[in-house]
Amino acid sequence: MKVLIIDHDEASAAVARKRLSQEHIEVLCAHDGQDGLTMAAATKPDLILLDVSLPRVSGFDVCRRLKSQPDLAAIPIIFLASADDADERARGLELGAVDYIAKPFDDVELEARVKATLRTKHFADMLSEYAEVDPLTDLPNRRAMARQLRKEWACLRRKGPPFSFILLDLDHFQAIIDRHGHIAADRVLKEVARVISSQCRRLDTLSRYNGQEFAILLPNETVASGNRVAERCRQAIEQMSLHLKDGDIHVTASLGVADTTGAESLQGLIEMADRSLHEAKAAGRNTVRCANYPLAA
Known part of the structure; x- marks a missing residue:
């Protein structure tokens, strides 16, 4: 001490x-x-x-x-x-x-x-x-993420570097619960947490944000680099395969990315990422959408 x-x-x-x-x-x-x-x-x-x-x-x-x-x-x-x-x-x-x-x-x-x-x-x-720890995945929970976001925003207001924020939602997760049950669904969440963690740096904050939703805070990164991280996460999740007695489980994810450019408040940043996530779902899921960032041709 x-x-x-x-x-x-x-x-x-x-x-x-x-x-x-x-x-x-x-x-x-x-x-x-x-x-x-x-x-x-x-x-x-x-x-x-x-x-x-x-x-x-x-x-x-x-x-x-x-x-x-x-x-x-x-x-x-x-x-x-x-x-x-x-x-x-x-x-x-x-x-x-x-x-x-x-x-x-x-x-x-x-x-x-x-x-x-x-x-x-x-x-x-x-x-x-x-x-501040999610008991299933051992990741920081939403409360911990909110605290870290406030800390990064305070740093930004003191002329610190920008940061980006990713929201990730597992596609059709309820169908996994309906077919395989809650125990299998929990195994999926733990494996997804492990896979996403492997794509993050040590200074990044990954949290289980809400149910089947995860969030990633990327300090010192713009939406362009956030897009690259999100795409790596999407591909890694898509390549996952969880083997069960009643069949293999494959899962995909939709992701929304935003950075602090143009965000007038922390809540504004979160809402930008959330809108991008909804755009990814509307585009057919298993994809990434970014606020204020052009789609690749």
């Missing part, structure tokens, strides 16, 4: 660092608010110990900025505050801190409170992870 201490009092930070390091906790230190914000963004600690009285940027402002950033908002914060200032402590809790430790602090109490908060954070992370 990793703890970031943001405290202008270097002697106090050194005491805390020594105590926590003895418990095999990785400790990082920053001595003003701006450096603390930079270090938090770069290291994503499991816990932040935050002094209220900081130079340049106050502890309260640091807390407010951390809680405003989606990728940092879940990091628990313990304020280091004056023992006799109840208003100060209350303000910190209202801003989202989970606890406070009075300064000058007792190092035994510090260790106990840090350990308790890290345990809570560990269990919360486990629950969050389970809540």
Whole structure:
């Protein structure tokens, strides 16, 4: 586990660092608010110990900025505050801190409170992870995809690179359920997940989006490269064959692709991909259609 201490009092930070390091906790230190914000963004600690009285940027402002950033908002914060200032402590809790430790602090109490908060954070992370995993395919689920999309969109708004989004729907999947049953249909979904995964890069996000629908987020890619990935996925699925006692199962997929070019919002991007998916189905299925991208001659 990793703890970031943001405290202008270097002697106090050194005491805390020594105590926590003895418990095999990785400790990082920053001595003003701006450096603390930079270090938090770069290291994503499991816990932040935050002094209220900081130079340049106050502890309260640091807390407010951390809680405003989606990728940092879940990091628990313990304020280091004056023992006799109840208003100060209350303000910190209202801003989202989970606890406070009075300064000058007792190092035994510090260790106990840090350990308790890290345990809570560990269990919360486990629950969050389970809540974002599809139990059948072990892929990220729709909730996880939505979180990753928001993260990529936020990066794009800070003049980051474009990204593309693919929606994939298995053709006539209900017919597979009707003929072979739900157990066989589940085997199809797991095999499709494996096949699509083999066509994705490690930095891509593949999710089971809804029933027989999958979604792929491709960072740093335009609709043209998204089209190529989608076509590879389509071909790989078409070549699949699942052997059962009552016969082999073959499946195809329709795919819709869009990128952030021309998308005024994240919802707009998703709707563009969805319209492209419906166009692929209307064109006879087992094909790829892309928003704002000409069909090959």
